[in-house]
Amino acid sequence: MNEEEIKNTIFHLLMNIAPDTEPGQLQPNDNIRQTLAIDSFDYLQFIVAMDKAFGMETPEEDYGKIETLDSLMNYIGEHQHSHG
Amino acid sequence: MKEFRMPSLGADMEAGFLREWKVKPGDYVQRGDIIAEVETQKGIIDIEVFDEGIIGELVIKEDDKVPVGTLMTYIHTSEKEVEKEPELVREESKMTAVQVKEPVKQMREPVTAPVHRIRASPLAKRIAAEKGIDISKVRGSGPEGAVIREDIEKAVQEKVTQPHKEIPPPIAEEIAPPSVSVQSYTENIRMAVAAAMSRSNREIPHYYLQTKVDMTAALTWLTEANRQRSSKDRLLPAVLLLKAVAKALTDVPDLNGWWENGLQRKKDIHIGFVVSLRTGGVIVPAIHHVDEKSPDELMKMLSDIIPRARALKLRSSELADSTITVTSLGEGAVETVYGVIYPPQVALVGFGGITEEPWAENGMVGVRPVMTVTLAADHRATDGNIGNQFLTALKQHLKQPEQL
Amino acid sequence: MNDNGTIITLTYREAIKQAIRDALNRDEKVFLMGEDVGRYGGAFAVSKGLLKEFGPDRIMDVPLSESGFVGAGIGAALGGMRPIVEIMTVNFSLLAFDQIANNAATLLHMSGGQLNVPVVIRMNSGTGRQLAAQHSHSWEPLFAHIPGLKVLSVGTHEDARAMLLTALTDPDPVIIFEYTSMLNIEQEISSEVQPVDIRRAKVRKEGQDISIITYGPGVYKTLEAATELSEAGIDAEVLDLRVLRPLDEKTIMASVAKTHRALIVEEAWQSVSISSEVSARITEKCFYELDAPVQRLCGIEVPMPYPKHLEDASIPQKDQIVAIVKKILQHEGV
Numbered sequence: 019m020n021e022e023e024i025k026n027t028i029f030h031l032l033m034n035i036a037p038d039t040e041p042g043q044l045q046p047n048d049n050i051r052q053t054l055a056i057d058s059f060d061y062l063q064f065i066v067a068m069d070k071a072f073g074m075e076t077p078e079e080d081y082g083k084i085e086t087l088d089s090l091m092n093y094i095g096e097h098q099h100s101h102g
Numbered sequence: 103m104k105e106f107r108m109p110s111l112g113a114d115m116e117a118g119f120l121r122e123w124k125v126k127p128g129d130y131v132q133r134g135d136i137i138a139e140v141e142t143q144k145g146i147i148d149i150e151v152f153d154e155g156i157i158g159e160l161v162i163k164e165d166d167k168v169p170v171g172t173l174m175t176y177i178h179t180s181e182k183e184v185e186k187e188p189e190l191v192r193e194e195s196k197m198t199a200v201q202v203k204e205p206v207k208q209m210r211e212p213v214t215a216p217v218h219r220i221r222a223s224p225l226a227k228r229i230a231a232e233k234g235i236d237i238s239k240v241r242g243s244g245p246e247g248a249v250i251r252e253d254i255e256k257a258v259q260e261k262v263t264q265p266h267k268e269i270p271p272p273i274a275e276e277i278a279p280p281s282v283s284v285q286s287y288t289e290n291i292r293m294a295v296a297a298a299m300s301r302s303n304r305e306i307p308h309y310y311l312q313t314k315v316d317m318t319a320a321l322t323w324l325t326e327a328n329r330q331r332s333s334k335d336r337l338l339p340a341v342l343l344l345k346a347v348a349k350a351l352t353d354v355p356d357l358n359g360w361w362e363n364g365l366q367r368k369k370d371i372h373i374g375f376v377v378s379l380r381t382g383g384v385i386v387p388a389i390h391h392v393d394e395k396s397p398d399e400l401m402k403m404l405s406d407i408i409p410r411a412r413a414l415k416l417r418s419s420e421l422a423d424s425t426i427t428v429t430s431l432g433e434g435a436v437e438t439v440y441g442v443i444y445p446p447q448v449a450l451v452g453f454g455g456i457t458e459e460p461w462a463e464n465g466m467v468g469v470r471p472v473m474t475v476t477l478a479a480d481h482r483a484t485d486g487n488i489g490n491q492f493l494t495a496l497k498q499h500l501k502q503p504e505q506l
Numbered sequence: 507m508n509d510n511g512t513i514i515t516l517t518y519r520e521a522i523k524q525a526i527r528d529a530l531n532r533d534e535k536v537f538l539m540g541e542d543v544g545r546y547g548g549a550f551a552v553s554k555g556l557l558k559e560f561g562p563d564r565i566m567d568v569p570l571s572e573s574g575f576v577g578a579g580i581g582a583a584l585g586g587m588r589p590i591v592e593i594m595t596v597n598f599s600l601l602a603f604d605q606i607a608n609n610a611a612t613l614l615h616m617s618g619g620q621l622n623v624p625v626v627i628r629m630n631s632g633t634g635r636q637l638a639a640q641h642s643h644s645w646e647p648l649f650a651h652i653p654g655l656k657v658l659s660v661g662t663h664e665d666a667r668a669m670l671l672t673a674l675t676d677p678d679p680v681i682i683f684e685y686t687s688m689l690n691i692e693q694e695i696s697s698e699v700q701p702v703d704i705r706r707a708k709v710r711k712e713g714q715d716i717s718i719i720t721y722g723p724g725v726y727k728t729l730e731a732a733t734e735l736s737e738a739g740i741d742a743e744v745l746d747l748r749v750l751r752p753l754d755e756k757t758i759m760a761s762v763a764k765t766h767r768a769l770i771v772e773e774a775w776q777s778v779s780i781s782s783e784v785s786a787r788i789t790e791k792c793f794y795e796l797d798a799p800v801q802r803l804c805g806i807e808v809p810m811p812y813p814k815h816l817e818d819a820s821i822p823q824k825d826q827i828v829a830i831v832k833k834i835l836q837h838e839g840v
Contacts, residue, residue: 038380055380057433058338059408066334078328078336225766225797244798251766251797 019072024094028087031067035060046088072098104153104177110170111142111421112444114298117169118142120162129157131177136417138174143290144385145414147421155179163221166247222249229254235261287414291383302442306361307481310440311489315497316463317456317471323503327397339456340430341400344373345506347428347451348392350496356484357449357477357492358425365448365483374424374444375404377411385411386444388424397506432456432473441478448480449489451496511698519689521666522552526590528699529674530560533588536674539566539579540592549594550630550689576602576627580610580679583625588674593629596645596683603648610679611654622677626670632723632773633817634686639809642686642817644774646722649681650751650783656680657751658704661725663693665748669702676704683750685723707754709761713743716831717761719784720771721747724822728771731827738828740835750780758784759792766797767834773821776804798834803827 019027032041032054039054051061065076074097076084084090108118118140125137136148137157158176162168220237222230226249230237235257237249244250320342328336348371351358359367371393374386387407392400410416427444432455439452454474461470475496479489499506516524529536538553544567547554557565568575572593579591593599599606606627613621633642650657656676660666660683673680710725711732720728725746732742745761747753762768768788770781781802788800803822811817 036380057378059340059404062333062336062338063405063409069333076333078325223766223797224794228794 019098021091021095024072024091024098025087027071028068028090028094031064031071032056034067035064044087047086049085050087050090051085068094074098103158104155104179105173106137106151106153106175106177108140108168108170108172108174109149109418109422111140111144111147111418112294112298114294114301115142115170117167118147120164120166120168120174121146122164123160124148125157125160125175127157127159127175131155131157140168140418142421143287143294144421145287145416148415148417150418151177153177153179163247166221220249221247223251225251226254230257233258233261288379288381288383291379291385295383298444299442302445306443306445308443308478309481309486309489310476310478311486311493312438312474312476313493313497314459315473315475315500316461317473317500320500320503321456321471335398335401337397337401338404339432340375340404341397342500342503342506343430343453344375344389344392344400344428345395345397346496346499347373347426349499349506350492351426352393353495354488354492356488357479359448359483360425360446361448361480361483362446368425370423370425372423372425374427374447375407376427376429377408379412385414385416386424386427387411387416387420388422390419390423426451429453438474439476441476443478443480448483449492450478452476452478511696513694514697515692515694516663517689518660518663518666518685518691518693519550519552521663521695522660522670522684523554523556525667525670526553526556527559529590529670530556530564532671533674535586535588536590537564537566537582537587538590538592539568539575541568541570541575541594543567543592548592550686552689553592572598572601573605576605577609579625579627580605580623583610583623583679584613584621589625590670590674591625591627593627595641595686596629596631597641597643599627599629599645606649606655606679606681607652611652614678615654623679624674624677626673626676626680626682628670628682628684630686631683632685632687633810633821636812636814636817637686637810638812642810644722644772644805646683646750646772647774647779647782650780652751654679655751656704656749657683659683659721659748659750660685661720661722661746661748662710663691663695664700665702667695668699669704669748671699672702672704680704683722687723688726691726702748704749705752705754707748707757708746709743709757710746711742711744713741713765715741715743715765715835716767716769717743717745717758717765718769718771718827718831719745719747719758719761719781721750721780723773724771727822727824728827731824731831734824734828735831738832740831742831747780747784753783753787755787755791758788759795762788762792763795766795768796768800769827769831769834770800770802771804771822771827772802773805775807776802777807779804801830801834803830 029041036054036056041054044050044053050056069076072094084093120138121141122139124139125131131137131151132154133152135151137151138149139146140149155177158178160175162174168174221242222237223244227237229251235254240249240253240257242249243253324337324339324342351371355367358371359365370391372388372390373392374388377385377387379385389403389407407420424447426447427450429439429441429450430453431439432453434455437454437457439454441450441452443450456471456473458469459472460467461472475493477489477493526538542549543553544557544562544565553565576591579589582589593602610623610625613623631646632644646657646659649655656678658669658673658680660669669682673682710729713732718728718732728744732744735742743761743765745758770784772779772781774780781804785800785802803826806820808820810820
């Protein structure tokens with residue numbers, strides 16, 4: 019998956035979790051949860067969906083590393099590679 | 103035979119629109135089956151039955167506005183009663199001996215096909231009869247969906263202009279499921295919340311108590327538990343909070359109930375969990391039997407119910423059954439929640455955010471993750487002493503997460 | 507009296523006075539009796555000047571004893587006279603209720619048809635100007651309940667001018683309700699007096715969409731409402747019941763059969779009222795003509811309040827009539 023595909027997949031997943039938001043408006047350094055008003059429950063749903071979509075397993079202690087769109091994409095880029 | 107009446111789906115509900123019957127006369131239903139979809143201020147709600155039996159006449163027509171308590175249909179609850187129906191007696195007299203030996207199977211057959219009670223003005227009915235119009239196929243535009251003269255005259259007109267063709271309904275309308283746009287309910291939900299909260303502040307003399315809980319043990323336990331789980335099985339702190347409330351209610355049952363001509367304690371613990379909608383307003387679905395569920399089971403229930411609550415797609419029991427409310431505002435900067443009780447309940451437990459604070463214990467000061475828990479309770483039902491016992495028990499349970 | 511049929515403007519009060527004067531001129535057996543009707547000119551100045559014109563034998567002041575003077579009026583009627591008995595307001599008529607209900611209404615029946623009681627009893631009803639509960643009630647329904655009485659309601663100036671004359675030709679007791687609130691209202695009527703049929707309700711305005719059935723002060727209010735409704739494209743028919751007992755079913759049913767909807771407007775309390783009866787009869791006789799439930803707009807069920815705004819709020823007003831008709835016709839829940 020290239021960067022654009024990853025981004026689109028993330029947007030798609032966010033839209034599924036929070037249909038009444040517009041992830042497309044996210045700036046690279048916006049805090050995703052705060053900007054889209056996603057609570058812990060929805061966030062967990064997002065992580066579950068994300069793990070499935072990218073074939074990875076995000077441990078709880080890494081939640082702090084994926085707070086913005088930029089950092090999330092980096093994280094996915096790295097872990098997607100390492101998990102094949 | 104039991105009468106099935108429009109259930110109240112919350113203190114603020116006066117009526118709902120019957121959007122769809124999910125059963126027809128003669129259908130066999132069991133407890134928990136969904137028999138209808140009703141549109142309320144809080145979206146389209148699946149209406150469940152609580153009896154086993156056979157559906158009788160559908161008294162209410164689809165799209166009718168149905169006040170709470172209105173007879174909707176009958177449920178023939180036992181074989182014996184079904185036999186009282188004259189139609190069935192006639193059927194039985196025609197039965198062969200073999201058929202008689204299988205009464206249960208017979209019971210599952212349609213009993214009779216009663217005619218819908220049609221809401222129409224006397225004049226409309228008369229003209230329909232005169233002009234040979236099937237009034238059940240005419241859409242009413244009158245009060246509460248009643249068919250009036252104008253509707254029949256339109257039908258007559260259509261019959262005259264297209265004498266040999268049945269007019270096909272617009273395809274999209276027929277196939278598309280009733281679409282629920284969350285936005286379209288925003289205003290309604292606001293009004294529903296306004297009505298319930300106004301009533302609460304008008305009628306309920308609230309008293310408020312609060313305490314602080316050291317969450318070290320709970321968070322440590324949660325981190326450990328989640329470490330062994332894949333993301334889809336992970337637990338959220340809310341599960342521990344709900345479970346601790348349920349246990350504390352088992353210890354102090356006076357806060358689990360309704361105020362209806364005095365305190366009605368409830369045996370079952372159904373916790374209404376406040377779900378905020380991004381578009382504004384809150385929906386409070388009941389999490390059933392929290393005391394009997396493990397944290398994992400509770401997490402599964404939340405995963406099922408919260409998205410449905412957000413999509414305004416709940417079941418009737420989930421809107422009507424709550425015996426106490428829990429609200430957690432822990433995601434922002436809020437530390438303390440002073441809640442407004444949802445009538446007719448008698449208590450609301452509020453959880454603030456977890457913040458690091460200096461904490462003195464055993465003569466030592468340390469920094470701990472601390473959460474403020476508040477109780478808003480109905481002073482007609484209980485006094486501060488009961489509230490104190492409850493918060494003390496709740497605090498105790500949160501300190502022993504492994505036992506939750 | 508003019509006979510050339512020109513249009514004249516006069517008050518409701520003046521119309522009643524002219525009717526009384528006509529009656530006194532036409533038949534020497536007719537006389538007026540009541541509290542303060544003579545020297546004072548009537549509590550509401552209806553008979554002002556008549557004492558001078560006709561003398562004390564025909565304009566008779568009586569003691570403040572409703573039971574006594576109504577009984578005397580009934581006696582005079584039995585004796586061959588044609589008395590017009592004025593009771594100041596319906597509120598005080600309850601003191602004479604025994605005479606009316608137990609004597610006037612029953613004697614023809616109890617005498618096997620031998621004793622007619624041709625008495626006409628006039629009384630004011632409804633609100634005045636802040637006269638409070640004991641002087642403002644609308645008790646037409648009490649009288650309309652009693653077999654043996656004819657009960658009339660004067661809802662227009664034409665009826666004020668002529669209804670009394672027809673009533674005096676009736677061989678049996680007639681109760682006429684006049685309305686304090688209407689006494690000062692001016693209207694144009696023909697100077698030529700048209701006889702009033704006291705067996706028939708009267709369509710005051712023809713219409714196709716809804717029948718608004720009313721009487722007394724409701725008539726002008728409803729006509730005003732109908733004018734406003736016509737601006738909204740609603741063609742309301744206004745039916746003045748005029749006879750509250752016996753009800754003119756034929757005219758009521760004809761109107762409802764035409765419009766298929768009915769609203770009944772009355773100032774009296776709703777429970778067990780004229781509107782209750784009219785509504786019931788429509789449902790009994792006209793059910794299959796109805797395209798909407800019969801609706802009622804009646805007095806609020808409280809003793810009439812003293813403050814002006816509460817008095818106004820206690821009885822149906824034009825705006826409410828307009829609003830409820832729009833609701834019925836626009837198919838909203840009422």
